Amino acid sequence: MGHVLREGLQQVVNGLSMGSVYALIALGYTMVYGIVKLINFAHGDVMMIGAYVGWLATSRLHMSFVPALLLAMASCALLGVIIERIAYKPLRNATRVAALITAIGVSLFLEYGNMLVASAQVRSYPPVLPSVSYKVGGVYLQYGAIVIFATTIILMILLTLTVRYTKIGKAMRAASFDKDAALMMGVNVNSTISATFAIGSALAAAAGVLYGAYYNTIDPLMGIIPGLKAFIAAVLGGIGIIPGAVVGGLVLGLTESAVSALGASTWRDAVAFLILILVLILKPSGLFGKNVREKV
Amino acid sequence: MKKIFAFLTVGILCLSLAGGCGTTGAAAGNGGGGTIKVGGDLELTGGQAMFGQEAQNGIKMAFDQINAKGGVLGGKKLALDVADNKSDPGEATTAATKLVGDNVVAVIGPMTSSLVAAATPVVTDSKVPLITPSGTNAKLTMAAGGKVQPYIFRPCFIDPFQGQVGAKFALGTLHAKTAAVIVDQKSDYAKGLADTFISNFTAGGGKIVDQEKYASGDKDFTSILTRIKGTNPDLIWLPGYYNDDGLIVKQARDLGMKMPFAGGDGWDDPSLFTIGTPAALNDTYYVDHVANDSPDMVQFVKDYKEKYGHEPNAMSALSYDAANMIINAIQTANSGDPAKITAELDKLTGFKGVTGEITIDPNTHNPQKKAVIKENKNGKGIYLTSVSPS
Numbered sequence: 001m002g003h004v005l006r007e008g009l010q011q012v013v014n015g016l017s018m019g020s021v022y023a024l025i026a027l028g029y030t031m032v033y034g035i036v037k038l039i040n041f042a043h044g045d046v047m048m049i050g051a052y053v054g055w056l057a058t059s060r061l062h063m064s065f066v067p068a069l070l071l072a073m074a075s076c077a078l079l080g081v082i083i084e085r086i087a088y089k090p091l092r093n094a095t096r097v098a099a100l101i102t103a104i105g106v107s108l109f110l111e112y113g114n115m116l117v118a119s120a121q122v123r124s125y126p127p128v129l130p131s132v133s134y135k136v137g138g139v140y141l142q143y144g145a146i147v148i149f150a151t152t153i154i155l156m157i158l159l160t161l162t163v164r165y166t167k168i169g170k171a172m173r174a175a176s177f178d179k180d181a182a183l184m185m186g187v188n189v190n191s192t193i194s195a196t197f198a199i200g201s202a203l204a205a206a207a208g209v210l211y212g213a214y215y216n217t218i219d220p221l222m223g224i225i226p227g228l229k230a231f232i233a234a235v236l237g238g239i240g241i242i243p244g245a246v247v248g249g250l251v252l253g254l255t256e257s258a259v260s261a262l263g264a265s266t267w268r269d270a271v272a273f274l275i276l277i278l279v280l281i282l283k284p285s286g287l288f289g290k291n292v293r294e295k296v
Numbered sequence: 297m298k299k300i301f302a303f304l305t306v307g308i309l310c311l312s313l314a315g316g317c318g319t320t321g322a323a324a325g326n327g328g329g330g331t332i333k334v335g336g337d338l339e340l341t342g343g344q345a346m347f348g349q350e351a352q353n354g355i356k357m358a359f360d361q362i363n364a365k366g367g368v369l370g371g372k373k374l375a376l377d378v379a380d381n382k383s384d385p386g387e388a389t390t391a392a393t394k395l396v397g398d399n400v401v402a403v404i405g406p407m408t409s410s411l412v413a414a415a416t417p418v419v420t421d422s423k424v425p426l427i428t429p430s431g432t433n434a435k436l437t438m439a440a441g442g443k444v445q446p447y448i449f450r451p452c453f454i455d456p457f458q459g460q461v462g463a464k465f466a467l468g469t470l471h472a473k474t475a476a477v478i479v480d481q482k483s484d485y486a487k488g489l490a491d492t493f494i495s496n497f498t499a500g501g502g503k504i505v506d507q508e509k510y511a512s513g514d515k516d517f518t519s520i521l522t523r524i525k526g527t528n529p530d531l532i533w534l535p536g537y538y539n540d541d542g543l544i545v546k547q548a549r550d551l552g553m554k555m556p557f558a559g560g561d562g563w564d565d566p567s568l569f570t571i572g573t574p575a576a577l578n579d580t581y582y583v584d585h586v587a588n589d590s591p592d593m594v595q596f597v598k599d600y601k602e603k604y605g606h607e608p609n610a611m612s613a614l615s616y617d618a619a620n621m622i623i624n625a626i627q628t629a630n631s632g633d634p635a636k637i638t639a640e641l642d643k644l645t646g647f648k649g650v651t652g653e654i655t656i657d658p659n660t661h662n663p664q665k666k667a668v669i670k671e672n673k674n675g676k677g678i679y680l681t682s683v684s685p686s
Contacts, residue, residue, distance in 0.1 A: 007526045010551070014518040021516075122539050124570040131573060133550040140551045215515040216546070217539060217571055225513070260519030266481055266509045268519075 006138040011261040012254065017145030019253020021211060024152045025230035026237070026245035027159060028203035034163075034240035035176045035196045037096070038088060041103040043204055044227015045110035046083075048220065050076045050205025051212035052118060058128050065128040065213070072209045073202040080201025081194045089190075107227075115220040122219045129213045144214040151210060155203060156246045163242065168195055225269070232276045238286025247287060331373045332632045334359075334622055335395030337405040337415055337426075342383025347407040351429055351615035352378060353604050355404055358619035361599075368626050381406055385414035392418040392426075400424065401632050402622045407611060409433035412448070420447050425638040427451065427621060429614035430585075434488075437661035449641050449661050451617040451654055455485055458560040458583040459492030460685045461667040462533060465581070466493075467500045469669070469681065470556060472530035476506040478520065478544065480536040483512060489535030489560045497533075505529050512537065517544045518551060525553050537562040542571030549576040556580060564670075564677065574675030586613045586651045587668045587679035596650040610651075617649035652682065 025047055032040045050072045057068035087106050091099045132143040163169040171192045174182040183189050211226065212218045230245075233252045237244025255275065256268045279286060336355060339348030359374040367373045377398050379391035388411035395403055396418060403419055403426040406412050412431040419426045427449045428436065434454045439445050466472040475497055480486040494504055505527040508520040521544070524532065532548070534541055534557050541563050548557075556579045563582035588597050588607060596616060600608040608616075624647060625640035626632060644656040652665040666682040 003526070007522060010522045010525075011519060014516075014522060017518070018516050122567070122571075124542075124567060127573070131546070131550065131576075133552075135552065142550055215543065217515070217543065257519045261523060263508075263523065265520050266511070269511075 008261075009137075009139045011257050013139055013141060013145075015254035015257030016250060017142065017149065017253070018256060019233075019250035020145070020149040020152045021207070021214070021226065021249075022229045022233045022252050023246040023249025024148060024155070024207040024210065025204065025226055026233040026249045027152070027155055027242065028200040028207070029227075029230050030234040030237070030239055030242060030245040031159060031163070031203070032196060032200040033234065034242070035172045036088075036193055037176070038099050039103065039231070039239075040200070041100070041227070041231075042083065042106040042110060043200070044223030044225075044230065045107045046076055046080060046201045046223075047204040047208035047211070047227065048218070048223035049079060049110060049114065050201075050208030051218045051222065052114065052123075052208075053205065054209035054212055055123055055125055055218055059123075059126050068128070069206060069209050072205040076205035076208075077198040077202040080197040080204075083201075084194060084197040089193075107223075111220050111223070118220060120220060122217050124216050125212050125218070142214075144210075148210050148214060151206065152246060152249075155206070156242060159199075159203075160242050162199075168192065172196055229272060232272055235276060236279050236286055238289030241286065241288045244286055244288035251287075330367075330371065331375045332368065332626065333375050333377045333398060333400045334619070335392075335398065335400035335403040335424075336376050336378040337381050337388055337391045337395060337403050337411075338378060339383040339405075339407055339411070340378070340380040342381075344383045344408055347430065347611050348380070348383075348405070350609055350611040351405060351407055352376070353600070354429075354608065354612035354615035355619040357600060357603060358616050358623065362623050368623060369630065369632060372632070374623065381411055381415075383408070383411070385411050388412075388414045389418055391415070396422040396424055401626070401634050402427065402637055404429065404615065404618050404622070407431065407615075409436055412436050416445060416448055420445065422634075423447065423638070424634045425449060425622075425625075425641055427618040427641070429618045430611055444659060444661050446642075447638060449621070449656060451621060451649060451651060451663055451665075452585055452614050453665060453667060454662055455560070456488040456492040457662075457685060458667065459489040459494075459533075459535065460496045461583050461669075461683050462489070462535075462558055462560065463493050463496035463500060463502070464685065465583070465669050465681075465683050466497060466531050466533070466558060467502055469683075470531055470558075470581075472502060472556075474503045474505045474527075474529045475531045475533050476508070476524045476527060476529040477504060477533045478508045478510065478517075478524070478536070480512045480540060481509045483536065485560075485562065486535045486537075490533065493533045493535065510540070512540055514540070515543065517547050521548045521551055521553065524548075525551060529555060531555060532557045534559045535562065538565040538568040539571055542568045542577070545580060546572040546576045554579075558582060561585060563672075568672070568677075569675045574672075577672045578674065580672045581680065582670055582672075582677070583683075584668045584670050584677075585610045587670055587677075590668055590679045590682065592652065593650050613651050617651050617654070620649060621647060621654070 029043045053072040053075045054068045057063040057071050083106055087102050129144045134141045171187045174187050175189050175192045179189055233248035234245045237248030259268050259271045338351055355376055363373045377400055379394050381388040381391040388406050392415035407430045409431045412428045425447050430452050432455050437445050437448045477490050479490040506524050545557055558581040561584045564584055625637045629636040629640045642658050647654045654663040654665045666684045668682055669680045670677040671680040
């Protein structure tokens, strides 16, 4: 009995550590959607670029972990602003589908552009996160998983505070509510949206570096599946709601772990996408979402 | 200006004609004179260029050695007639046609399975034997209806054979009584190795306690590993490729799982140790075709390094064996006739190659030979033992 319990607890820990990776990626996803109402399908690929910048910084420039993380976040913030200016800004008044298709285009561009530059070869991170695991009551906790979980919670709190209490946060919410009215009230909508993309992409880069260091391998297509999973997490929690993304990510991780624990590991991804379909049918506003009546 | 071009063009044409003539002349000389020509349908350029280059080195070395000893059939020299197949199946057919037209007595190559399949009809129609040093697809030597391809041979064992050797090694050397299997659902190679491991391990009295599946590209294996941990097997059979293997072993060690892992030649890559860590990969083993540090290979590795300045790999060693199999067949048949060489290859027994002692099974044209087991020790795969399948 103790044996079964211990195995169950280990699976919960496995699920939480997998889930916090999804949650971390989902934070940037949900924030950009919350402000700009654009599903940025290139988010997972910005994460991949962040992972590569972090890899370059640690393996080639021999930087230590925190400076490499900051460098990756800064580069991706810039990349996010450039992507927005070039790809999304001209479509700001176009239909949502046009913007969505453009986002998929940006995503493919980043994936295969990087494949051209860095080749499709799998690269491995130098050991920047110590490969240590702690044994607590028969359950193993990885150092890397603890770092990712803590980072996710800290970033979630910081992001919530930023959006709720700072001036730029207020401008973001105003722009999100009504772009034209915000403009008339003297809010610089362009720079507010740029700031949104900068923060969202920096979050993606942080996720990318942590992901690369934790799972140790990166390749140009590494962003696709985590990006989709983060999208599911964001929708599950209620897209646009910051704490919702974290809860959604953790629930998704736990579900996947449970599916594998029951011996159906090949169904793991299928169950994740089934969750997406069910949420969209049963409660499109997500776990934390309120039902808002459509404006007519 | 135009005149200069005209001159140049004429000049180049003359040169190429002269060159063409030269080759034809040499070819004619080869047929009747002091040389015997063996064809090389090799991947000298394109995606698998490394395979072809290494093969060419290995074959040339075998021929140089026999020629230095006075050649074959009372003083005839062996010459390699190489055609580049550009790592492309269509070009492999063209290259084979060209070689057959040059009246080669046998063909070595291509190295990769799909190219061998493309060259097979050409050599079969012309009744010239072909040895592929490294084509491991089981179907290559078998024609439709379960009959053997009469002209196709190989010195390398086929993929599923690795599962058979792995099971024998697990039972005999590691004394494993129970095993768990983790298989990449996307790879036929891994599935083949898993199936033969399971059937041979159970036939030998072992018990499979758990089978788990994943899809290559997955990064988090902790859930399936936790399940396996509950069954506490003596060994985990993991026949995937190195990038997944490294991650899986590392995550298993982080979960406190200390049992040995074993797999096939998909493990053989230096990046295994940067993806996993050298410490985590201790007590893991894999089946392979050759080990440069095995006793059979010592002399070959030394000679090869002297001649080419770098260490040989499996491709060079298997091609060296392929070339020597042809030399052996010519000498035993005492003839340079392709039909007689084919007959000798068909009944080749106890041939001592550097990759092991090879006996060709006349019903499948697959070699019966020992496989090498390597142990990963502190960041390096080193030769442990050779295991015969039966």
